Amino acid sequence: MNLALRDIRHNMLRFALTALGLGGLLGIVVVMMGIYEGALDDALRLPRASNPDLWIVQPLTKGPFAEPSRLPRDTRDLVRRIPGVAASGAVTFQTVQAAANNKPLRLYIQGYEPGRLGGPPSLVAGHDITESHYQIVVDASSGLQLGDQVPLGPYRDPYTVVGLTQRMVNSAGDPIAWTTLLDAQAIQFAVAAPLQRREKAAGRSPLVTADINAVLVQLQPGVSKADVAQDISRWKHLSAVTEKQEEDYLTVFVISKMQTQLGMFMGILIVVSAVIIALIIYTLTMDKIRSIATLKLVGAPDRTIVGLIVQQALMLGVSGFGLGVALTAIFKGHFPRRVLMEPRDIAILFVIVVVICLLASALSVRAAVKVDPATALVSG
Amino acid sequence: MYETADPKALIELHAVSKHFGEGATRVNALVDVTMSVFPGQVVGLVGASGSGKSTLLSVVGCVTEPSSGWMSLDGEIVYDQRWLSRDLRRLRLEKIGFIFQTHNLLPFLTGTENVMEVLELAGATSVDARTRATDLLDYLEVGHRKDAMPGTLSGGEAQRVAIARALANGPRIILADEPTAPLDSQRAGVVMDLLRRLATDQQTAILVVTHDESLFDRFDRIFRLKDGRPVSTEEAISPQGAMA
Numbered sequence: 264m265n266l267a268l269r270d271i272r273h274n275m276l277r278f279a280l281t282a283l284g285l286g287g288l289l290g291i292v293v294v295m296m297g298i299y300e301g302a303l304d305d306a307l308r309l310p311r312a313s314n315p316d317l318w319i320v321q322p323l324t325k326g327p328f329a330e331p332s333r334l335p336r337d338t339r340d341l342v343r344r345i346p347g348v349a350a351s352g353a354v355t356f357q358t359v360q361a362a363a364n365n366k367p368l369r370l371y372i373q374g375y376e377p378g379r380l381g382g383p384p385s386l387v388a389g390h391d392i393t394e395s396h397y398q399i400v401v402d403a404s405s406g407l408q409l410g411d412q413v414p415l416g417p418y419r420d421p422y423t424v425v426g427l428t429q430r431m432v433n434s435a436g437d438p439i440a441w442t443t444l445l446d447a448q449a450i451q452f453a454v455a456a457p458l459q460r461r462e463k464a465a466g467r468s469p470l471v472t473a474d475i476n477a478v479l480v481q482l483q484p485g486v487s488k489a490d491v492a493q494d495i496s497r498w499k500h501l502s503a504v505t506e507k508q509e510e511d512y513l514t515v516f517v518i519s520k521m522q523t524q525l526g527m528f529m530g531i532l533i534v535v536s537a538v539i540i541a542l543i544i545y546t547l548t549m550d551k552i553r554s555i556a557t558l559k560l561v562g563a564p565d566r567t568i569v570g571l572i573v574q575q576a577l578m579l580g581v582s583g584f585g586l587g588v589a590l591t592a593i594f595k596g597h598f599p600r601r602v603l604m605e606p607r608d609i610a611i612l613f614v615i616v617v618v619i620c621l622l623a624s625a626l627s628v629r630a631a632v633k634v635d636p637a638t639a640l641v642s643g
Numbered sequence: 644m645y646e647t648a649d650p651k652a653l654i655e656l657h658a659v660s661k662h663f664g665e666g667a668t669r670v671n672a673l674v675d676v677t678m679s680v681f682p683g684q685v686v687g688l689v690g691a692s693g694s695g696k697s698t699l700l701s702v703v704g705c706v707t708e709p710s711s712g713w714m715s716l717d718g719e720i721v722y723d724q725r726w727l728s729r730d731l732r733r734l735r736l737e738k739i740g741f742i743f744q745t746h747n748l749l750p751f752l753t754g755t756e757n758v759m760e761v762l763e764l765a766g767a768t769s770v771d772a773r774t775r776a777t778d779l780l781d782y783l784e785v786g787h788r789k790d791a792m793p794g795t796l797s798g799g800e801a802q803r804v805a806i807a808r809a810l811a812n813g814p815r816i817i818l819a820d821e822p823t824a825p826l827d828s829q830r831a832g833v834v835m836d837l838l839r840r841l842a843t844d845q846q847t848a849i850l851v852v853t854h855d856e857s858l859f860d861r862f863d864r865i866f867r868l869k870d871g872r873p874v875s876t877e878e879a880i881s882p883q884g885a886m887a
């Protein structure tokens with residue numbers, strides 16, 4: 264006969280409410296783990312979308328995601344001529360605050376040269392950019408539809424949505440949009456006409472730049488990434504990093520703070536969960552002191568008593584864990600950031616919950632083992 | 644040392660003493676208690692509050708360790724200056740049934756489950772335990788309440804379930820601490836009749852702590868304590884009692 268189950272059945276309301284509260288706490292832990300995993304996955308989608316072998320960036324920088332990187336536009340032509348390079352593409356990156364359908368819209372714009380590396384991955388609707396200006400491919404998470412127009416740049420030129428991608432956001436969760444490289448440069452560097460006139464009157468060059476942020480490189484089959492990267496770096500005004508290094512920059516320098524912050528929150532919540540489990544199990548145990556004394560008096564061994572307490576703690580923890588995971592699965596779509604529930608994370612949290620249940624029941628087990636069976640003989 | 648031990652006695656104490664504390668704070672709870680209880684006997688343990696009744700019951704129940712003397716249960720020496728049994732809980736489980744003033748049923752188990760629990764602790768299978776528990780509850784005329792939780796049982800019903808639990812493993816010794824205290828005189832009489840029937844039918848030795856003088860004529864013997872010392876052993880005048 265399982266005494267723990269019978270006792271829970273007897274105190275079902277208290278157990279259910281506690282499990283629900285614990286489920287809420289553990290659900291928040293699952294959400295935080297999911298937000299981190301989602302942010303990591305989101306952040307890596309952009310560098311992986313073009314699947315380059317090498318990123319060419321400004322020397323001594325960890326650009327273009329972890330810090331700014333500026334290169335002359337002709338860098339792509341220089342790189343293309345290096346032996347072993349199969350394809351290349353110049354790209355720019357920038358975040359813009361726009362508006363569409365009377366709603367604010369934050370976009371992460373990647374400028375690229377159509378037909379070269381750096382364009383949007385497979386589209387779920389529409390087509391790739393076919394004209395030199397004012398077309399945009401955007402992620403569906405922006406809420407934009409094919410044919411919608413988004414005003415961008417200093418003149419708020421209308422850009423027409425011609426293609427849609429899916430689940431393409433940056434590390435901040437902003438939807439990614441692709442324009443031609445020229446449009447992206449114009450959006451970033453063009454200035455309004457009055458300012459241009461003032462610069463001209465002062466005898467200075469117009470404020471136009473054709474810089475790019477990076478060059479993506481794909482190598483011919485069998486060519487060593489390290490060898491080509493070394494060749495490129497010899498030019499001294501360029502730096503070449505592998506795709507893996509670029510992903511590490513993103514993970515270590517861009518996502519790590521979020522990981523630390525979420526990790527601290529998760530740690531606090533797990534400690535709070537452990538305290539709640541310990542308190543509830545201790546309270547349930549204290550309520551059962553007479554029953555425990557009676558069990559000892561009629562001959563129950565300590566393992567029966569310990570089993571009762573530990574099983575209750577585990578049932579409480581596992582129920583709370585199950586509720587937390589279920590609540591997260593139900594409500595994860597309502598969070599502004601993507602919540603990615605990785606089975607590995609869920610399994611790790613399960614092990615943590617089991618361990619804290621065992622630790623939390625230790626106090627109660629200690630108290631129960633000390634109960635004098637003679638207590639059962641005392642009236643009251 | 645045990646020459647005087649009566650092999651027929653189910654409970655035998657010889658010069659058993661128990662004190663708590665030392666020096667100025669020393670309290671002599673039991674002083675040189677010698678007594679025997681035989682199969683089929685229902686013995687009353689009486690005395691004023693603080694006379695040592697509960698301590699004696701606790702000692703016989705192998706819950707409290709005496710300070711000196713020796714004690715045998717069911718023909719086995721269990722204490723002689725120290726506990727001789729390595730597993731006192733197992734000893735209690737197999738040889739002793741306890742009946743409490745407040746029934747002490749586990750509140751989260753039904754009547755049947757309360758009885759089943761001690762059977763399963765002794766190694767019975769769930770099926771066998773349920774059959775035995777049902778039979779006992781029927782025997783004690785409380786079978787119709789077997790699935791009720793203790794909180795919904797009347798005092799008399801709860802005490803009968805508690806008695807069923809005490810009898811579950813067929814103990815040779817039953818220790819009852821004020822078993823009729825929460826009951827009215829009519830129900831108290833029913834419980835005492837039940838204990839008498841058990842003693843007779845199963846040749847059990849039953850030691851009953853009570854304050855209720857109206858029950859004295861239902862005992863085979865009355866063992867009276869005062870300040871921890873045995874002051875008298877009175878043979879019962881009840882025609883129901885019969886010395887073994």
